[in-house]
Structures are given as C-alpha cells and as structure tokens.
Amino acid sequence: MDTLVSLRGLSKSFAGVQALDKVSFELRASEVHALMGENGAGKSTLMKVLAGIHARDAGEIEIEGRAVDVASPRDAQALGIGIVHQELNLMRHLSAAQNIFIGREPRRGLGLFLDEERLNADARRLFARLNLDLDPRTLVADLTVARQQMVEIAKALSFDSKVLIMDEPTAALNAQEVADLFRVVRQLREEGVGIVYISHRMDELRQIADRVTVMRDGRTIATVAMADTDVAAIIHMMVGRALEENLRGAPPDTARNEVALEVRKLRRGAAIRDVSFSVRKGEILGFAGLMGAGRTEVARAVFGADAIDGGEIRVHGRAVRIRTPQDAVANGIGYLSEDRKQFGLATAMDVQANIAMTSMSRLLRLGMFIDQAAIARTADGYVRQLGIRTPSVAQPVKLLSGGNQQKVVIAKWLLRDCDILFFDEPTRGIDVGAKAEIHKLIDALAAQGKAIVVISSELPEILRLSHRVLVMCEGRVTGEQDARDATQESIMRLATRCASSATH
Numbered sequence: 439m440d441t442l443v444s445l446r447g448l449s450k451s452f453a454g455v456q457a458l459d460k461v462s463f464e465l466r467a468s469e470v471h472a473l474m475g476e477n478g479a480g481k482s483t484l485m486k487v488l489a490g491i492h493a494r495d496a497g498e499i500e501i502e503g504r505a506v507d508v509a510s511p512r513d514a515q516a517l518g519i520g521i522v523h524q525e526l527n528l529m530r531h532l533s534a535a536q537n538i539f540i541g542r543e544p545r546r547g548l549g550l551f552l553d554e555e556r557l558n559a560d561a562r563r564l565f566a567r568l569n570l571d572l573d574p575r576t577l578v579a580d581l582t583v584a585r586q587q588m589v590e591i592a593k594a595l596s597f598d599s600k601v602l603i604m605d606e607p608t609a610a611l612n613a614q615e616v617a618d619l620f621r622v623v624r625q626l627r628e629e630g631v632g633i634v635y636i637s638h639r640m641d642e643l644r645q646i647a648d649r650v651t652v653m654r655d656g657r658t659i660a661t662v663a664m665a666d667t668d669v670a671a672i673i674h675m676m677v678g679r680a681l682e683e684n685l686r687g688a689p690p691d692t693a694r695n696e697v698a699l700e701v702r703k704l705r706r707g708a709a710i711r712d713v714s715f716s717v718r719k720g721e722i723l724g725f726a727g728l729m730g731a732g733r734t735e736v737a738r739a740v741f742g743a744d745a746i747d748g749g750e751i752r753v754h755g756r757a758v759r760i761r762t763p764q765d766a767v768a769n770g771i772g773y774l775s776e777d778r779k780q781f782g783l784a785t786a787m788d789v790q791a792n793i794a795m796t797s798m799s800r801l802l803r804l805g806m807f808i809d810q811a812a813i814a815r816t817a818d819g820y821v822r823q824l825g826i827r828t829p830s831v832a833q834p835v836k837l838l839s840g841g842n843q844q845k846v847v848i849a850k851w852l853l854r855d856c857d858i859l860f861f862d863e864p865t866r867g868i869d870v871g872a873k874a875e876i877h878k879l880i881d882a883l884a885a886q887g888k889a890i891v892v893i894s895s896e897l898p899e900i901l902r903l904s905h906r907v908l909v910m911c912e913g914r915v916t917g918e919q920d921a922r923d924a925t926q927e928s929i930m931r932l933a934t935r936c937a938s939s940a941t942h
C-alpha cells in the first residue's frame with residue numbers, strides 16, 4: 439500500500455501549551471483516515487503543521503517517501519495537500535467562485551481583466567463534482583453555514599489535492615448533505631486521494647473510515663483498522679475511561695408550570711410562516727427539522743437579531759416588543775448562536791473578557807471599578823464547571839481549540855442569567871465526554887426553572903434532551919410530539935412533510 443504522508447515525532451508547543459508531543463501519523467493513498475480525540479487533543483494542530491500553517495518544533499514530514507519541509511500553505515498546496523478548516527474562512531463580501539480562486543483568478547486581455555466567465559465556469563465544474571446546485575456568483579454572505587462549508591470543500595479540491603484534510607466537515611451539514619459529501623469522499627478515495635477526516639460524530643466512523651488514529655493530550659494513542667474495532671473501544675481510547683450511559687429519565691411534568699415564552703403567528707418572508715409555540719418554565723422544547731427548515735430563523739427573530747413581518751411575542755404572559763438583541767436580553771431571553779464566530783465571541787479577547795463582557799454591570803464593584811479579581815474568579819469557575827481546556831483565563835479565545843471556544847460561548851450566556859434560553863446546535867464540534875456534560879448542564883438549567891429551546895440537527899440529541907419536540911419544515915411547524923412518543927422515524931416524517939411535498 440502506498441504511503442502518501444508520514445509524520446514522525448512531530449512536536450509543537452505554543453506559549454505554555456504542549457499541543458503536540460512526538461506524534462507519529464501515516465496516511466495511505468486511497469484511504470479515509472479518521473483522526474479522533476477530545477477537544478484540545480491536538481488534531482487541528484497536527485493537520486495545520488502538515489498544511490504549512492504552523493511550523494513544527496521537531497519531527498519529520500515525508501510525502502510519498504520524500505522528506506519535505508512544509509514551510510507555508512503555498513508549499514502544502516504545491517505538494518498536493520488541501521485542507522478544509524474547522525472554522526469557516528471565507529470572505530463574506532465575495533462570491534463563491536471568487537472565494538475559491540482568490541489570488542489565482544483566471545485573466546484575459548493580456549492579464550488585464552478578470553475572466554469572470556471562466557472563473558464561474560471553473561467553479562461550476564467543481565460544484566458539479568460535489569453534486570452541489572449553487573450559482574457560483576452568489577455572495578458568500580447569502581449562503582447558509584452548510585453551503586459555505588461546501589464552498590470550502592470545493593476550494594480545497596481545486597488544488598488537485600492528493601491529500602485532503604477535512605476538519606469537522608459535517609458539523610454544519612444535514613443528513614442529505616452528509617450523504618452527498620460521503621459520496622464525494624468515496625469517489626475521491628477511489629481516485630487515489632488520501633483523506634484525513636476529523637469528526638466528533640461517532641456514527642460517521644463506520645460509514646466512512648478505513649482506519650482511525652486516536653489522539654489524547656497531544657499524543658497518538660493508537661492507530662487501528664475500523665474493521666478491527668468499534669465505537670466503544672474508540673471512545674475508551676479517547677477519554678481514557680468508559681463513558682457512563684447518559685440517558686434521561688422520564689421528562690418532568692411541567693404541564694402546570696407558568697408559560698415563560700409564547701410566540702404567536704410569527705412571520706418573516708418565506709423563512710418563517712405563521713410559527714406558534716410556547717415554552718413553560720422548567721421545560722426543554724426541542725426544535726427538530728432539516729437544515730434550512732427555519733429553526734435558526736425563528737430563534738433569531740425572537741432574539742431580535744432579524745426584523746419580523748408580523749406576530750406576537752409574550753414573555754411571562756406579557757406582550758413584548760423585541761427589536762434588537764438588547765431588547766431580548768432585557769426580557770431575559772438569551773440565544774447561543776450556532777455560528778460562534780459571527781455572534782458569539784470576540785476571538786481576539788481573552789477567555790475571562792468573553793465570559794464577563796456582557797455581564798459587566800453585575801461584576802462592577804461600587805458601580806465604578808471593574809473588579810478584575812471577581813471577573814477572573816467567575817471565569818475560572820466556569821472553566822472548571824465546563825471543563826474548558828485553556829492554560830489560563832487570560833488566554834485569547836482564538837487560541838483555544840474549536841470545541842473549547844464553544845464552551846466559552848455557553849459560559850458567557852450562563853452568566854447572563856437569562857431565564858429563557860435558545861441553544862442553537864449546542865454541541866456541534868464538541869467531543870463525546872464534553873457533550874454528555876453539556877447535556878447534563880441543560881437538564882440542570884431546566885430543573886432550576888429556566889425555559890429552554892434546543893435546536894439540533896442530531897436526532898439522538900433532540901430525543902435525549904427534549905421534553906416536547908416541535909418539528910419544522912420550510913418555515914412552518916409541521917408537528918409537535920411529546921418526547922415519550924417521539925422516535926427518530928416519527929420526527930423525520932414530520933421534518934419532510936412540507937406543504938409543497940404533502941400532496942395527499
């Protein structure tokens with residue numbers, strides 16, 4: 439079997455953090471090699487070293503048996519290494535095609551003019567290969583997170599890569615999009631490409647991985663063939679112990695609790711069509727549906743992030759006017775966004791500032807002085823409670839691993855003390871151990887009397903958390919189920935029962 443990439447004894451440390459400690463890793467042609475490990479284990483760092491983004495402190499990199507020095511992303515591209523990053527990195531004001539070919543756009547007229555036609559035709563060809571129906575001229579700002587991810591994949595493929603690194607490519611994709619992506623991945627494998635696949639979704643391993651390498655604390659624990667192992671064994675290697683079964687008991691009876699939030703006939707263009715629902719204190723309402731069903735739109739509208747065309751919002755029985763997120767927060771409504779880069783975090787600032795930022799007034803001593811020690815203490819408490827992996831609360835958030843950034847967003851909202859909380863994809867990109875912790879935390883918040891809405895594209899998560907499930911399709915509510923009656927099948931039926939397709 440041809441070895442494409444061989445990494446030996448790679449080490450990398452950042453100020454105060456040994457991210458990689460003598461890691462070895464090997465990738466063959468025509469294989470999908472999954473890289474697994476908890477948040478902060480070193481997966482992204484290892485792949486960034488291979489992709490020329492980080493310089494290694496020690497160790498060797500061989501490509502097809504030849505020792506190489508990958509000193510820059512350009513070097514990596516020339517060596518046929520393409521990477522799709524965990525965080526989206528597209529320019530929002532440029533088109534999809536311009537993003538793909540940025541810095542190497544086809545030109546005409548002696549190179550004086552951009553050849554728009556060829557640019558778009560080239561992009562169209564890449565999209566066809568990905569089975570993606572998308573006009574290359576569309577601005578990235580107008581694309582859903584899922585489609586932006588697909589553009590990133592098209593970009594990585596555009597370098598004729600023989601090594602393709604995908605860092606959590608499916609985190610934002612729905613079941614259909616994942617199936618499409620897997621078809622492309624298998625096709626590339628067929629063509630001889632070696633694929634490094636990073637994911638926290640255990641159920642994907644069986645479907646796509648040929649081999650698995652598990653990392654923990656910056657070291658490689660083992661590399662095994664998928665055929666010789668199972669998910670339980672992999673989790674054990676990841677966390678160093680077996681995970682206790684984390685099931686919810688019977689949902690509490692909240693039928694007589696006060697209605698905390700009631701939304702009546704909410705409308706916003708084609709995205710939200712007469713959506714009504716209510717959540718009681720202590721209740722967890724699950725919002726299920728396929729990507730694009732309108733769940734995030736509803737949350738954003740209630741939170742005042744988008745203007746509405748009509749409808750009524752009542753908080754604790756009182757009609758309220760919410761025009762901005764500030765209005766929402768003033769009414770005790772919090773929204774943990776699915777896109778942490780856009781809404782959730784000031785990534786250049788440190789952990790404590792991000793956690794405390796919006797709750798400053800409560801942390802002011804004598805109303806005047808910022809009590810730095812109190813902020814640090816509070817932040818430190820959340821770091822411990824949520825198991826945020828950071829050398830200190832003074833670490834800039836952008837230096838944390840993806841999953842740990844997500845936990846900082848959660849800490850920030852917990853501190854704000856809202857009593858109505860929308861969690862939008864709360865465990866996307868979060869490792870199995872931390873995910874169980876966050877589930878317990880959401881249970882606990884409900885038990886304290888908070889009214890909670892959880893939006894999730896993972897049906898097991900919806901079933902695990904919800905007391906009641908609301909299903910949406912194409913901007914409408916297509917059904918509601920008591921958690922005791924809901925199954926993956928019943929939810930999927932409702933999720934695909936849109937007005938346009940319900941012909942009976």
Ligand SMILES: Nc1ncnc2c1ncn2[C@@H]1O[C@H](COP(=O)(O)OP(=O)(O)OP(=O)(O)O)[C@@H](O)[C@H]1O
Pocket residue numbers: 452453455456457475476477478479480481482483484524827828837838839840841842867869
């Ligand atoms: N640029 C950086 N500066 C400082 N520390 C960093 C930097 N990049 C990563 N780290 C640290 O290195 C460790 C490994 O991070 P890495 O991003 O590789 O984890 P990961 O396995 O990809 O985790 P996740 O599943 O959360 O994405 C973490 O402790 C992280 O905080």
Ligand SMILES: [Mg+2]
Pocket residue numbers: 481482483524605839840841
């Ligand atoms: Mg990562």
